[in-house]
Amino acid sequence: MKKHKYIFVIGGVMSGVGKGVTVSAVGKILAARGFKLNLMKIDPYLNVDAGTMNPIEHGEVFVLDSGLECDQDMGNYERFLGESIPPENYMTSGMVYKYVIDKERALGYGGKCVDPVPYISEEILRRIKRATDRSRADISVIEIGGTAGEYQNMIFIEAARILKLRYPDNVIFVLVSFLPIPHKVGEMKTKPTQYAVRTLNSYGVHPDIIIARSDRPLDAKRKEKLAFASNVRPASIISAPDVDNIYEIPINFEKDGLSDTLLGLLKLKARQRNLNDWRKMVEGYKKAVEPVRIGIVGKYFKTGDYVLADVYISVIEALKHAAASLAKRLSIEWLDAVDYEESAGRLEELAAYDGILVPGGFGGRGVEGKIKAISFVRQSLIPYLGLCYGMQLAVVEYAREALGWPDAHTTEINAESKHPVIDLMPEQKKNLQDKNYGATMRLGAYPAKLRKGTIAAAAYGVQRVSERHRHRYEVNPLHIAKFEEKGMIFSGRSPDGRLMEIMELPSETHPFFLGTQFHPEFKSRPLTPHPLANSH
Ligand code: GLN
Numbered sequence: 001m002k003k004h005k006y007i008f009v010i011g012g013v014m015s016g017v018g019k020g021v022t023v024s025a026v027g028k029i030l031a032a033r034g035f036k037l038n039l040m041k042i043d044p045y046l047n048v049d050a051g052t053m054n055p056i057e058h059g060e061v062f063v064l065d066s067g068l069e070c071d072q073d074m075g076n077y078e079r080f081l082g083e084s085i086p087p088e089n090y091m092t093s094g095m096v097y098k099y100v101i102d103k104e105r106a107l108g109y110g111g112k113c114v115d116p117v118p119y120i121s122e123e124i125l126r127r128i129k130r131a132t133d134r135s136r137a138d139i140s141v142i143e144i145g146g147t148a149g150e151y152q153n154m155i156f157i158e159a160a161r162i163l164k165l166r167y168p169d170n171v172i173f174v175l176v177s178f179l180p181i182p183h184k185v186g187e188m189k190t191k192p193t194q195y196a197v198r199t200l201n202s203y204g205v206h207p208d209i210i211i212a213r214s215d216r217p218l219d220a221k222r223k224e225k226l227a228f229a230s231n232v233r234p235a236s237i238i239s240a241p242d243v244d245n246i247y248e249i250p251i252n253f254e255k256d257g258l259s260d261t262l263l264g265l266l267k268l269k270a271r272q273r274n275l276n277d278w279r280k281m282v283e284g285y286k287k288a289v290e291p292v293r294i295g296i297v298g299k300y301f302k303t304g305d306y307v308l309a310d311v312y313i314s315v316i317e318a319l320k321h322a323a324a325s326l327a328k329r330l331s332i333e334w335l336d337a338v339d340y341e342e343s344a345g346r347l348e349e350l351a352a353y354d355g356i357l358v359p360g361g362f363g364g365r366g367v368e369g370k371i372k373a374i375s376f377v378r379q380s381l382i383p384y385l386g387l388c389y390g391m392q393l394a395v396v397e398y399a400r401e402a403l404g405w406p407d408a409h410t411t412e413i414n415a416e417s418k419h420p421v422i423d424l425m426p427e428q429k430k431n432l433q434d435k436n437y438g439a440t441m442r443l444g445a446y447p448a449k450l451r452k453g454t455i456a457a458a459a460y461g462v463q464r465v466s467e468r469h470r471h472r473y474e475v476n477p478l479h480i481a482k483f484e485e486k487g488m489i490f491s492g493r494s495p496d497g498r499l500m501e502i503m504e505l506p507s508e509t510h511p512f513f514l515g516t517q518f519h520p521e522f523k524s525r526p527l528t529p530h531p532l533a534n535s536h
Contacts, residue, residue, distance in 0.1 A: 004132050005139045005170050005266045008160045010207075011147045012177035012196025017213040019176045020073030022240070023143045024080035025249040026174070028278065029259040030139055031081060032250070034271025038137035039077040040089040040128065041070070043145045044152035048094040052438050059310035063468045063522055064090075067444025073143060075314050079525050080250070088131040093152065096123050116155055124159040139266065148175070149199040161204045172265050175200060175207035176240075179214040179222070188214055190226045197230040208265050209236045209258075217241045236261055247282050247526050250275065281526050284324045292328040294319055295353040297335045297373045299366035309334070315359050315387065318524035322533035337366030340373050347376040355383040355512075358390030360470065360519060364413045371397045378505070383512040385533070388471050391503055391515025392422045395475055395483070402486045412473050421483075423476040425499075432472075442469045446494065446518070448501035454491035455514055456502045459531045465492070467501070467518035474517065475500035492516070 007026065011019045020041070027037045047053060050061045051069030062075040068087040078085055100123050104114045132140050144160065146153040164171040177193040193210065200207060210232055212218045218226075218239035227234040238256045243249060253259070254275065263270055296312065309316060309332075316332060323330035333353070339346055350356055356377045358370050370390070374397045377384045386394045392410055399408030399421045407414075410422035424432070431440040445466045450457040457463070477498060480490065487509065492502030505513040516532065524530035 003170075004137070005172075005268065006128075006132075006160075006163060006167075007139065007141045007172055007174055007262065007266075008157075009141060009143045009174045009176060010153075010157065010160075010200065010205075011144075012175050012200070013147065013180075013192040014178050015147055017176060017178045018240070018246075019143055019145075020071075020076045021246050021249060022174075022176050022211055023073070023141050024076040025246075025253055026258070026262070027077065027141050028080045028250040029253055029275070030141075030262065032275045032278070033259050033263065033273060035139050035268070036135070036137040037081060038089065038132055038135035038140040039081060039085065040091075040131055040140060040142040041073050041077070041145065042124075042143065042153075042156050043071055043090075043092045044150070044156065045092055045145075046094040046097070047092060048098055049092065049439055051441070051443075055311040060313045061470070062314065063444060063470045063519065065445040065466075065468065067439070067469075069439065069443065069470065071145070072310065072313050075317070075522065076246075078522075079317060080247075082525050082527055084523075086131070086134060088127065088134055091124070091127050093155075096120060096127070099123060117158065120155050121159040121162055124156060125163060128159075128163070138268070148196050148203075154203065157200070157203050157205060164205070169267060172208040172262070173200070173205055174209045174211060176211045176213060179212050179218065181215055188216065188218070188222055190222055190229065193226060194229045197232070207232060209238065209261065211238050211240050213240045215242050236265075245282065245285050247278070247285070250278060251282060277527055281324070284327065285320075288324055288327045288329045290328050291331060292323055292326075292355075293331050293333065293353050295333050295335045295350060295356045297337050297340075297356060297358050297370055299337050299361060312359050314519070314521040314524070315357070317526075318521040318530055318533050319357075321524050321526050321529035324526075325529045335373070337369035337373065340369035341366070344372060347372060350376055350382060351380055353382065355385065357385045357387065358393060359521075360388035360390070362389070362412075367393065367413055371400075375401060378510065378513055381510055384510075384514070385512075386503075386515030387521065388469075388517060388519055391517055392471075392473060392475070394513070394515045395421055395488075395503060398483065398486070398488055399479070402488075403482055410473055419479070421476050421479050422473045424472060425474055428472045441472050442474075444468055446501075448492040448518070449495050450502070451489070451491045451493075454489055454502075455504050455507060455512065456491040456532070461531070464495075467516070467520060468522040469518045471517065475503070 009023050027039045031037050049069045050071055060072040061069045062072050064087055065084050066087040070090040100119055144153050144156045177196050179188050181188045223234050223237050238258050370393050374394050396408055399405045405419040407417050408419035408421045409417040411420045445468055447466050450463055489504050490500045491504050501517050503515045520530045520532050
């Protein structure tokens with residue numbers, strides 16, 4: 001812990017200004033200077049993980065190889081760094097408090113009065129140390145969720161302050177703040193950020209760097225003003241205007257010399273400077289002109305009058321990676337599954353897309369609409385990719401129409417169906433009976449064996465793959481032979497042959513109709529797009 005360097009990233013003014021992407025981009029530019037990075041996320045909520053939260057509430061639940069269900073920022077870290085991140089790198093208040101309370105109940109504190117300080121703050125620091133030790137990295141970038149001034153993240157900022165006190169030369173603070181440009185005033189305002197700095201000061205923490213997020217770049221005048229009022233050197237105030245493509249951010253940061261500033265503050269000597277592959281990838285996005293239109297049939301994206309694409313962020317990013325690598329300009333359209341339940345005539349609109357995707361999902365709303373959409377694209381020979389629920393519902397659709405079982409269903413929706421083609425495995429039945437919902441789905445990385453001569457095997461180019469899962473239900477093994485008789489191919493299976501991992505239709509009968517029980521989107525990265533999305 002002594003030589004290790006820590007960069008704490010804290011938000012100011014308001015949430016949603018891109019702290020996670022900032023952490024990812026900071027990680028990227030430092031990795032490009034030859035250091036090994038360790039990126040961590042702290043979420044102040046009491047949920048022990050993100051798995052039990054409604055997507056509308058929380059956005060996407062990202063799943064690590066280990067199976068930990070966590071915040072979507074972890075997905076950004078993996079995508080920018082090009083590495084899989086271990087579960088030690090994520091913590092919530094719930095995780096920390098649960099550990100301390102369980103330990104207290106087991107007399108683990110020897111009869112002491114267990115106050116939040118020092119017992120919670122020390123537990124936070126223990127977790128940070130555990131992650132940094134495991135990573136063998138040179139530098140950790142640690143995002144503290146929420147905004148300075150909130151009650152819920154104070155203890156984490158306090159832990160960071162203590163770490164700085166112990167290792168004054170090894171810990172720095174970055175404030176990611178928002179500078180509004182009020183419509184009527186037409187001028188960028190620094191005052192809210194000045195207050196955010198003062199709030200941090202009241203915790204005994206001073207930012208070494210301010211990342212100034214805004215619609216537009218920060219001009220010299222405002223930089224001077226903010227520097228003067230906040231006691232931060234002008235060179236340490238980094239302009240971070242909105243961008244079209246988040247992968248440009250590391251390049252923008254480097255225009256302001258951010259890695260040099262960070263390394264100077266951390267007293268580290270750079271070993272190299274190499275963002276070449278990254279720059280080439282970003283250029284690829286700019287050069288792509290030929291359009292590719294993908295329709296996503298889902299249900300979680302409407303909240304009031306707003307579209308909440310956050311719920312499918314890894315799917316969107318994975319499509320972006322694949323499109324750019326094929327030199328296509330991606331346009332995604334959000335198609336509400338419920339619309340197809342109400343008016344079947346609208347299905348015709350699906351013919352306008354180059355591909356239709358049904359992503360993961362839970363529960364009954366919109367299910368019949370998704371099945372109708374799948375039926376339409378299967379029969380109209382429109383390319384189809386189904387992810388998890390999207391695969392399960394494609395199996396249901398096939399059972400109803402190609403196998404002639406009109407009542408076929410997943411038991412998630414109809415437990416009484418005579419043809420439960422998607423069903424619970426015995427271990428999952430027990431979890432549901434016991435109301436044991438947290439972290440009990442089939443989660444994280446599992447291997448699958450691919451069948452030779454299939455679309456999947458050709459796309460991956462290997463015989464065995466590992467992909468991340470998050471589901472309870474499976475293709476019912478009782479009906480496999482019947483599906484195969486009618487042409488469906490299970491091209492990926494668990495090594496014991498018991499679980500169906502990939503379903504496809506023969507390329508002679510459909511140009512591309514494939515579903516995965518796992519979530520390939522979690523492993524797609526801008527420099528290494530996922531083979532399944534990339535193959536067509
Ligand atoms: N609801 C389905 C299941 O639990 C699919 C889950 C998903 O799409 N992630 O198996």
